[in-house]
Amino acid sequence: MAKRIGMEVSLAVAEAVKLANTDVIAAYPITPQTHIVEHLSELVADGELDAAYIPVESEHSAMSSCIGSSAAGARTFTATSSQGLALMNEMIYIAPVLRVPIVLAIANRALSAPINIWNDHSDIMSVRDAGWVSVFAENGQEALDLTLISFRVAEDPEVSLPISMNIDGFTLSHFIEPILIPDQAEVDKYLPPFKPNLKLDIKDPISIGLLGAPECYTEARKATDNILWQSKNHVVKAFDEFNKVFGRQYHVVETYRHEDADTIMLMMGSIAETAMTAVDEMRDNGQKVGLVRIRLWRPFPEEELLASLSKAKHLAIIDRHAILGCSSGPVGLEVKSLLYNSNLKPNASNYIVGLGGRDVTRDDFKYIFEKASSGQVQTRCEFVGVYE
């Protein structure tokens, strides 16, 4: 039987990696991800997890090792944050086209400069175009569950792609929460051993990581794009199967009190927990506000988002990363571009919050609601609470 215990979310992610019977972990410590790989190195050293732990000299080497170990048929995990992900960048772009399943936990943290170790989404957004499946967790239970689900999605023979599982640095990674730790038999039922459909094997050699001349580069990129779009069905399937075994149902897009809402606040990650409380308080005041949260960021869940926004008059799209010199943050850009090609035309504005670990409070959401529900559209994103 599953046990509910108080546990730091980083450690819960590490426990999920252990329960998944991971074969190879190649990682370099970086705040605020460190506790994940630190705990894994302990589990390996104590013989609780029979895995190869490769203490590499950089994140670039971490991802290189992961690509190699996955190509050799090993269940592979790594974790990073911020500058570490930036240093991985070259290899991050390589993994999807090579179709190597890797689970990467990112404890999201701001990119320098100025140097900042706290939470926002600038790290993951710097690799949003690379071709990885990408999910965002809201709380500790979801972080553990999505780690298990990530292995299942990545290694699904019809997907065979790397996946990033994002948790907000500190505000999620370092919190102690009551978390249901599933037992091994349940996990084994959900997650079969990794059977790679592409494998480096000296008896049947292949060459991997080839040159793609102009005559085939476009086709190789398009093939990866096709498979990434198709992966959504497999994510949904993995969510449904997860529910069958563990009794917790996830969706690619989550909604909260949105049915009759005139104003929708749309966001990703752990701030949605605060936002739900703000929504409840505003609802108590008779304000018709609801919430939509994107759990699956890549592939972008177009149909599910449109369905969740079908009745909204006003839409506040909330980003935790600002694209400098651009009218919107990444979520703002994508949602507005999706709406442009649909027959939905809510008054949509984009709000940037919580950069570099600045607190995002219920009052922030109430302010955003007031602004958004006025019906006024701002063509440029607003940096909420900026002191200028």
Next chain:
Amino acid sequence: MTKPTIDALAKVGDLPLGFTAKPGSTMDFKTGDWRSVRPILDREKCIHCAFCYYYCPDGVYKDMYDGKDDATKYFQADYDYCKGCGICAQECPKKAITMTLEEV
């Protein structure tokens, strides 16, 4: 409107999973076709030392010696695969190899 025709190698759906290749697949291509200079050997100067053979990064030199006739004691570059890097000419101790501009 007609689709632009392109010189593509394979359709999206026909590419191997993970963009991999089987060993020896360069046999299907003449990888030397972008060479701009080719190594030309002056057999008079060649002492059959095999520096060119070992230094060539593409391994395109072949030993022509038949074991009897001294006139066959030289190495010949395979121009289907030589990329024209000039390393053989640089390393040849007898300066027997000259890099010559390809005729277009």
